[in-house]
Amino acid sequence: MTQVISQNGDGSRTYTFASQPRPVKQRTKYRDPEAYENEDPLPYGNIMYDRRIIRGNTYAQHTLPASAQPDPIDIQRQQEARRRAIARKRAKKQLIPKSPEPVEGRKHIDVQTELYLEELSDRVEEADVETQTDAFLDRPPSPLYIPAKTGIDVATQILEGELFDFDIEVKPILEVLVGKTIEQALLEVMEEEELANLRAQQRRFEELRNAELVETQRLEEQERRHREEKERRMKQQTDVLKKEKETAEKIAARAFAQSYLADMVPSVFGSLSENGYFYDPVERDVETYFMPWLQGQVERNLNRYRVACLMLDSMIRNVVKQRIDSYDQLEQQLLEAIQREDAATAAVEEKLSKDEVTSATEVGQGDSEDVVETEDKPEATGEDETKTQDEDTAEQPEEDSAEQPETIAEESEVTDQIDEQ
Numbered sequence: 001m002t003q004v005i006s007q008n009g010d011g012s013r014t015y016t017f018a019s020q021p022r023p024v025k026q027r028t029k030y031r032d033p034e035a036y037e038n039e040d041p042l043p044y045g046n047i048m049y050d051r052r053i054i055r056g057n058t059y060a061q062h063t064l065p066a067s068a069q070p071d072p073i074d075i076q077r078q079q080e081a082r083r084r085a086i087a088r089k090r091a092k093k094q095l096i097p098k099s100p101e102p103v104e105g106r107k108h109i110d111v112q113t114e115l116y117l118e119e120l121s122d123r124v125e126e127a128d129v130e131t132q133t134d135a136f137l138d139r140p141p142s143p144l145y146i147p148a149k150t151g152i153d154v155a156t157q158i159l160e161g162e163l164f165d166f167d168i169e170v171k172p173i174l175e176v177l178v179g180k181t182i183e184q185a186l187l188e189v190m191e192e193e194e195l196a197n198l199r200a201q202q203r204r205f206e207e208l209r210n211a212e213l214v215e216t217q218r219l220e221e222q223e224r225r226h227r228e229e230k231e232r233r234m235k236q237q238t239d240v241l242k243k244e245k246e247t248a249e250k251i252a253a254r255a256f257a258q259s260y261l262a263d264m265v266p267s268v269f270g271s272l273s274e275n276g277y278f279y280d281p282v283e284r285d286v287e288t289y290f291m292p293w294l295q296g297q298v299e300r301n302l303n304r305y306r307v308a309c310l311m312l313d314s315m316i317r318n319v320v321k322q323r324i325d326s327y328d329q330l331e332q333q334l335l336e337a338i339q340r341e342d343a344a345t346a347a348v349e350e351k352l353s354k355d356e357v358t359s360a361t362e363v364g365q366g367d368s369e370d371v372v373e374t375e376d377k378p379e380a381t382g383e384d385e386t387k388t389q390d391e392d393t394a395e396q397p398e399e400d401s402a403e404q405p406e407t408i409a410e411e412s413e414v415t416d417q418i419d420e421q
Contacts, residue, residue, distance in 0.1 A: 047053050102108050112118070272278055 043209075099108060
């Protein structure tokens with residue numbers, strides 16, 4: 001059981017340890033090896049190996065809180081160590097050579113192999129022994145302790161007047177003390193005067209040294225100003241010489257450049273004008289602004305012309321397609337009319353043949369007139385059909401001519417929209 005007790009109400013804590021009481025286990029006289037192997041090892045109780053006991057310097061000791069919880073990592077580590085120890089014991093036990101298994105129906109028994117045999121039994125031998133003691137007597141009182149006498153007794157006698165007189169005996173001692181005190185005081189006074197003289201001398205020396213230091217600084221400052229003035233004057237003179245040299249070089253270079261470029265200027269201007277660096281502003285304006293605008297307008301008109309051509313081609317294509325469709329319809333109608341006429345003539349011929357067969361005996365003028373009337377009727381029907389076909393063909397061009405202005409108007413609207421875009 002661990003406790004952390006605070007002392008005097010401050011933040012310091014004192015670590016105390018007390019072992020929790022536990023009952024003593026009942027142990028047999030002889031130890032069972034199997035039970036001992038399966039039994040968990042008892043926690044150690046030696047404080048010399050207890051981690052909670054702090055040894056050495058206690059200034060940086062780590063105090064535990066009042067309700068310290070066990071660290072799960074330590075618990076896991078202890079369990080792993082215990083598991084490894086048990087596995088190690090089992091491995092050692094398996095490595096111990098053993099006797100082979102007994103034959104069926106028999107079993108092994110323990111046999112003594114020592115030189116001197118002894119009887120083995122499960123019951124421990126016991127014997128009762130009795131003895132008689134005397135009655136207890138009262139203890140006598142302890143005598144007083146008197147230490148033993150050591151050494152030899154010696155005695156002397158002092159008579160009156162044999163002891164010293166204090167006033168007389170103390171006078172030389174007092175004179176010595178007073179003399180020494182006065183001498184020490186005089187020495188201290190002389191030392192103080194000497195220290196005062198030393199301080200005054202030191203003060204005068206420091207004043208003289210400060211004055212000399214000020215004078216030295218003044219001379220150094222004067223020398224520094226003279227040196228700077230000299231350097232400035234020398235620098236000004238070098239600058240003047242340098243500028244004069246640069247001016248002379250510039251004048252010489254300018255004269256050389258003028259003499260060298262006298263003949264070069266006309267040739268340079270001629271080459272620049274030939275290469276187009278000197279241009280006419282009107283010509284440049286025409287090339288830069290007018291020609292691109294003109295090209296854009298021409299391209300725009302060409303696009304319009306192209307669109308108009310495409311629209312006209314589409315219109316012609318549509319008209320031609322419509323005419324072809326109308327012609328196909330007329331041809332189909334003519335074919336149908338011819339087929340109907342052929343069918344009518346065939347029916348009339350068949351009817352005539354039947355009438356001839358049925359009325360072969362009754363041939364006369366009335367019959368011939370009937371035959372002529374029947375022949376005239378099909379011809380009339382054929383003429384009627386041709387008239388209807390001619391009327392249809394006449395109506396078809398009129399419809400085409402009525403639709404053509406509408407398509408032209410639509411195409412013109414489309415071209416206008418394209419031009420606006």
